[in-house]
Amino acid sequence: MHLFQRVHLDIQVGEHAIDYANVAQKEKLSELQLRVRQLLDQVEQITKEQNYQRVSYDKRNLVTNTFLRSNLQPLTI
Secondary structure, X not given: OOOOOOOOOOOOOOOOOOOHHHHHHHHOOOHHHHHXXXXXXXXXXXXXXXXXXXXXXXXXXXXXXXXXXXXXXXXXX
């Protein structure tokens, strides 16, 4: 009886991983054109990630500020 199993993970990053070799072949792109395509896709992915982080940060701030306002009691002397 084996206690451990080996697992192979094939991780693809982004909304969907792009097979650039296939893209280059289908669209008959030069090496330079393909590299430009890759960089443009990378810029698009970074922009999406930054927007996600910005929205996530704003939501956390809203929740935190709402919580703090609701739990702070005015000081009385």
